[in-house]
Amino acid sequence: MTKLSMHEQLPFDEDATASPVSTGDLPRPDEVRAMVTEAYERYRANVDGHVADYIPVLAKASPSWFGISVVGVSGKSFEIGDVATTFSIQSVSKPFVFALVCDAIGYEEARQRLGVNSTGFPFDSLMAVELNVDRTMNPLVNAGAMAATSLAPGATAAEKWERIRDGLSRFAGRELSVDEEVYVSESATNLRNQGIAHLLESYGRLYFDPDQATDIYTRQCSLGVTVHDLAVMAATLANGGVNPLTGEEVVGRGVCRRVLAVMATAGLYELSGDWLYEIGVPGKSGVSGGIVTVSPGKGSLATFSPPLDPAGNSVRGQLATKYLAERLGLNLFSSAAASRD
Ligand code: GLN
Numbered sequence: 001m002t003k004l005s006m007h008e009q010l011p012f013d014e015d016a017t018a019s020p021v022s023t024g025d026l027p028r029p030d031e032v033r034a035m036v037t038e039a040y041e042r043y044r045a046n047v048d049g050h051v052a053d054y055i056p057v058l059a060k061a062s063p064s065w066f067g068i069s070v071v072g073v074s075g076k077s078f079e080i081g082d083v084a085t086t087f088s089i090q091s092v093s094k095p096f097v098f099a100l101v102c103d104a105i106g107y108e109e110a111r112q113r114l115g116v117n118s119t120g121f122p123f124d125s126l127m128a129v130e131l132n133v134d135r136t137m138n139p140l141v142n143a144g145a146m147a148a149t150s151l152a153p154g155a156t157a158a159e160k161w162e163r164i165r166d167g168l169s170r171f172a173g174r175e176l177s178v179d180e181e182v183y184v185s186e187s188a189t190n191l192r193n194q195g196i197a198h199l200l201e202s203y204g205r206l207y208f209d210p211d212q213a214t215d216i217y218t219r220q221c222s223l224g225v226t227v228h229d230l231a232v233m234a235a236t237l238a239n240g241g242v243n244p245l246t247g248e249e250v251v252g253r254g255v256c257r258r259v260l261a262v263m264a265t266a267g268l269y270e271l272s273g274d275w276l277y278e279i280g281v282p283g284k285s286g287v288s289g290g291i292v293t294v295s296p297g298k299g300s301l302a303t304f305s306p307p308l309d310p311a312g313n314s315v316r317g318q319l320a321t322k323y324l325a326e327r328l329g330l331n332l333f334s335s336a337a338a339s340r341d
Helices: 029-043 056-060 090-105 107-114 126-135 142-150 157-172 180-187 191-202 210-221 227-238 253-266 269-278 315-328
Strands: 067-072 077-081 283-285 290-295 299-304
Touching: 029 067, 029 077, 029 315, 056 180, 067 227, 067 315, 077 227, 090 107, 090 142, 090 157, 090 210, 090 227, 090 253, 090 283, 090 290, 107 142, 107 253, 142 157, 142 191, 142 210, 157 210, 157 227, 180 210, 191 210, 227 253, 227 290, 227 299, 253 269, 253 283, 290 315, 299 315
Parallel strands: none
Antiparallel strands: 067 077, 067 299, 283 290, 290 299
């Protein structure tokens, strides 16, 4: 598999395009519409990447599916492409469950019990070099995500699951339900996650029965969403935890910014550094092809396209997000020199 370099694929020079800087608002709705349409047309013909098949049912996804949705903190939205297609939320659920857990137990306790670093190893660790991919410990990779799921409030598996389903639904602003076909397929093939859960249990880093925690996590990953749902969920994180469509406060402001901090360092797995370098906003990808990006105080961008790069991130999604982050002024690190009188 060729490693895709976003830089090679995006020859435009952002210094030459008058990129909006990171302060202020999203561009006007007609400008957003034009830019999102342009990004869609530009990358829809891209055929790089492979649809995930380690969860058998995911292999049924069409490689040509491609949808983009932008939701501003004002609640205004624009979307294009396969926006009615429902897919399983997968790892995009992780920051939202982490947010719910932080809100329930406090972000300081969540940090202590889950960890919030990229590698979890000291600066001079040889182990970090050897084991970086598998031993990261934060709530956005499987081990930490299952530990976060195990911390969801509730005495029983049913109570914990309902708390997660309800919480993710409040982020989305509509009732979400499990895609049973994905749940059954993933449950039959998730031995690795079961192993991780038992290993965590042995280290005292899982906070509920390992088999039940794995099951709740698998349901959580199987929730069906559209690209618009993902954008609304992400827009809630861009809006201090208040869903811009329903007006409901789903999580507190303090939780919100800490969740975004972890997304910035770990949302795109081992390519999180490349993502931050190129795109400059907190993001989270999932193996069914979704990516959310959050621009604090402005809004969100969600993309859906199943073909993935070797790290498990949607190829078209990354390209379209990079293109739009420049044009919509999402990059948090972007500045322009102040005028001197
Ligand atoms: N449910 C998937 C798993 O645990 C989620 C992975 C992903 O989206 N990257 O493998």
